[in-house]
């Protein structure tokens with residue numbers, strides 16, 4: 001088990017920064033997901049921790065030992081990349097044994113450790129297969145075993161399942177979570193799939209432009225997004241731009257009491273916090289589409305100003321296309337200049353698991 005401490009690291013490529021003054025503490029046995037849009041610096045950060053990239057500033061400590069300038073093989077880290085890069089001229093056993101041979105371990109120990117790594121990833125009896133004879137999912141399992149066999153203190157996973165289909169990705173991420181918990185190995189997992197991050201992580205770091213936008217448990221990220229960016233990035237969210245005058249938002253559909261200074265504001269509602277009622281009033285919202293997901297229904301509504309909203313309703317009420325509806329918000333967030341300035345009391349009670357993967 002190991003603790004990872006990242007202190008104010010930056011990485012500049014020429015004049016631009018891929019990572020900017022990034023700090024994070026990862027606890028013994030914790031699994032942290034780095035989540036963010038393409039180009040937000042996730043891979044660069046992971047590569048610096050693994051020793052494949054030298055930081056321009058800052059330091060990286062593993063169990064209080066400074067490893068900032070150590071070569072990858074001198075660090076107690078194991079990294080699994082998006083493309084597995086297995087050796088095609090070697091069988092599975094030798095792919096996994098390679099790192100142990102370099103370390104000159106005795107032969108019986110190599111055999112024992114490779115076999116237990118194969119068992120860990122569910123590939124016992126695959127040792128003699130050539131890697132070209134494996135499916136994509138099996139190849140990623142071999143890549144994982146190749147890292148785990150070296151017993152790293154810190155496991156670094158850079159979108160390891162990005163190239164696999166959704167079903168397999170879900171299965172493998174469950175397996176990784178299982179292995180990670182069984183071994184109690186401190187893990188950093190890069191992804192740009194929010195469902196993956198929320199399903200796997202003890203904590204999520206939402207990255208943007210090389211910095212941290214928010215670090216919190218998946219549940220808190222969902223229920224208490226600190227910025228408009230995080231609110232829009234995690235789960236489904238509706239945004240409506242309003243002007244606030246005398247503490248009331250001026251909007252034909254969402255006239256709410258918002259205890260903030262007058263001025264422009266962005267109101268944000270989760271689909272499950274939007275309730276609909278039928279109306280005959282012209283100028284109301286119009287149902288664009290309504291999809292039955294069995295457990296719930298997702299209804300798209302167009303407002304008069306062109307804004308499209310998503311509402312989550314009970315599955316058994318059909319909102320036919322073209323019906324006039326009045327949306328009302330039961331919970332909302334209010335953002336100004338990207339920062340959360342107010343959250344209605346009910347917003348803290350939204351349920352992460354109701355929404356994930358559904359909208």
Ligand SMILES: Nc1ncnc2c1ncn2[C@@H]1O[C@H](COP(=O)(O)OP(=O)(O)OP(=O)(O)O)[C@@H](O)[C@H]1O
Pocket residue numbers: 013017018019036037038039040041042043044045192
């Ligand atoms: N070797 C390099 N030389 C120059 N610029 C680089 C280099 N590596 C990364 N960058 C830049 O740094 C920024 C962050 O890249 P990085 O790959 O870390 O992002 P990412 O969040 O992992 O993206 P993705 O999700 O697409 O993999 C990008 O703007 C990228 O173009």
